[in-house]
Amino acid sequence: MTQVSGAACLVTGAASGIGKALAHELVAGGCDVAIADRDPAGLKALAGELEVLSGRKVSAHAVDVGDRGQMEALAKEVVATHPGLNILINNAGVALFGQFHEIALADMEWLININFWGVVYGTRTLLPHLARQREAHIVNLSSIFGIIAPPGQTAYCAAKFAVRGLSEALRHELAMARSPVHLSVVHPGGVATSIARNSRAGALVGDNRGQAEMIAAFERLADITPQTAARRIVRGIERNEPRILIGTDARRADLVQRLLPASYWKVIARSLEKALRRNKPDGA
Numbered sequence: 001m002t003q004v005s006g007a008a009c010l011v012t013g014a015a016s017g018i019g020k021a022l023a024h025e026l027v028a029g030g031c032d033v034a035i036a037d038r039d040p041a042g043l044k045a046l047a048g049e050l051e052v053l054s055g056r057k058v059s060a061h062a063v064d065v066g067d068r069g070q071m072e073a074l075a076k077e078v079v080a081t082h083p084g085l086n087i088l089i090n091n092a093g094v095a096l097f098g099q100f101h102e103i104a105l106a107d108m109e110w111l112i113n114i115n116f117w118g119v120v121y122g123t124r125t126l127l128p129h130l131a132r133q134r135e136a137h138i139v140n141l142s143s144i145f146g147i148i149a150p151p152g153q154t155a156y157c158a159a160k161f162a163v164r165g166l167s168e169a170l171r172h173e174l175a176m177a178r179s180p181v182h183l184s185v186v187h188p189g190g191v192a193t194s195i196a197r198n199s200r201a202g203a204l205v206g207d208n209r210g211q212a213e214m215i216a217a218f219e220r221l222a223d224i225t226p227q228t229a230a231r232r233i234v235r236g237i238e239r240n241e242p243r244i245l246i247g248t249d250a251r252r253a254d255l256v257q258r259l260l261p262a263s264y265w266k267v268i269a270r271s272l273e274k275a276l277r278r279n280k281p282d283g284a
Contacts, residue, residue: 015042
């Protein structure tokens with residue numbers, strides 16, 4: 001087991017959503033935290049909250065996880081501030097709206113730089129340090145869209161499937177090497193965060209009506225709180241779980257994909273349509 005109490009952890013994408021909830025959950029469990037995000041104001045506010053709520057050591061680091069140089073500098077800063085760092089949570093992520101023909105290559109590069117390369121940079125820069133600890137843990141945030149691939153999410157799915165593949169292969173390598181580093185890959189379902197609301201529209205999307213409808217649908221179905229997701233992730237760290245599925249919707253989608261690997265989307269799409277009809281706003 002990886003003990004959270006007395007540990008030190010770096011959380012990327014910590015200024016909001018699951019990352020923010022994770023920071024709170026970790027300090028409540030007796031863990032020092034380094035919080036990183038590209039939102040300096042959000043980081044400052046979170047750091048203030050954490051310092052008031054606990055006596056744990058908290059450091060804040062403004063960074064773009066998709067920038068290799070910044071991530072290399074971040075690794076040095078965090079290790080200098082938290083020499084005993086033994087948990088890394090690569091959580092930062094963004095969303096992109098639009099079908100494949102509606103998103104420019106620049107849109108896709110932007111998303112993959114953050115959602116995939118951010119995970120690679122975080123893992124690559126800190127793995128040598130983590131490997132020197134008595135016990136350590138890496139947590140990489142994929143998504144249920146790293147298991148199933150809905151239409152309109154080509155870039156997001158490409159990145160999240162890549163995170164899953166990277167994580168599973170690396171976990172096997174670490175096990176073969178008898179490394180003290182454990183690795184979990186997380187596949188959340190519908191978590192009520194601002195990621196959909198803050199999604200970028202593809203450069204070739206004609207209007208934003210489809211995006212508005214997508215955001216509304218997501219927010220009607222996203223019934224998992226960031227706090228619930230954070231507690232589940234921390235429990236998974238403590239149990240050294242290789243795969244952490246969050247939410248009934250994620251577990252169901254995973255099962256359907258395994259039973260119907262070539263035709264799962266027809267089943268899931270019908271289920272989503274029924275759920276949206278059940279959750280129609282009054283008067284709609």
